[in-house]
Amino acid sequence: MPTGTAIPDAREQLFAAAERVLLRDGVQSLTSRAVTAEAGVAKGVLHRHFADFDDFLVELIRDRISVMRARSAELMSTVGSGSVVDNVTDALVLMFTSVATRMVGLITVRDELRIRLRAAGHEGVPVATDAAWMIREYLAAEREQGRLRPDADLDSIGLTLIGGGQLLYESGTPDFEAVRRLAVSTLAGAIADHAR
Structure with a gap:
């Protein structure tokens, strides 16, 4: 060029x-x-x-987080309809592209990148933390609809789904049924009896 x-x-x-x-x-x-x-x-x-390479990486990750937030709106539009397990499975499949998994790894190994992301207001490990927030927000809305038990520990469920999803996608793209099994086992005790 x-x-x-x-x-x-x-x-x-x-x-x-x-x-x-x-x-x-x-x-x-x-x-x-x-x-x-x-x-x-x-x-x-x-x-x-970009000011430097870490600035480029910060903007790359922030751009991809904005894509994830758009997907959050799609997930929220399913509240009260369909199966909670299927909705969560679909959300995990959309969230955990191979790129998202690699970005979590990138944030984990680059100290300066983590520092800059935190200075920009991102908590935890961005991408993973945003995904957990997205799942928790959806589950809270489903609980309000009565489709999850009132005592369901949404924080633990969200973290388990995101951590499990991250591990599934680390070694390549799992099949849909593997992701669904993760959702089924994680949500088993949380879904209200009438919503099963």
Whole structure:
């Protein structure tokens, strides 16, 4: 790409390239050089749009969290309809793409990235924490509808679903039934008798 040529949607192009590198080569291979090479742009393009590589990673993760929040609205639209297990299973399948799993790994190994994300107001391990919040919010709404038992421990259920989902997806994309079994076993004691 010649110097000085404008690149339409450079941020999205760089984000997509970073996701491809993460999926193909893993967390340890994600560098600014790998991202710009994958995107087919000069290294300076990344630095024109971001203060440094960790700034780029923060924005990548925040962008992907916004996608997850849009999925949260979709999940909330299912409250009171269908099966709670099926709704949770579908949400886990949508949330736990291979990229999301790799991003959790990225946040875990890069101290500076975690520090910057916390400074930007993100708690815990962003992506995983956001996913747990999304599931908990949905389950709380289902409990209000009477489809979950009043004494259901939503925090523990949410963490178990997200932790279990993360482990299932760590070694590749599991089949739908494996994700559903996780939802069934985790929610078994929480679903109200009349909602089974």
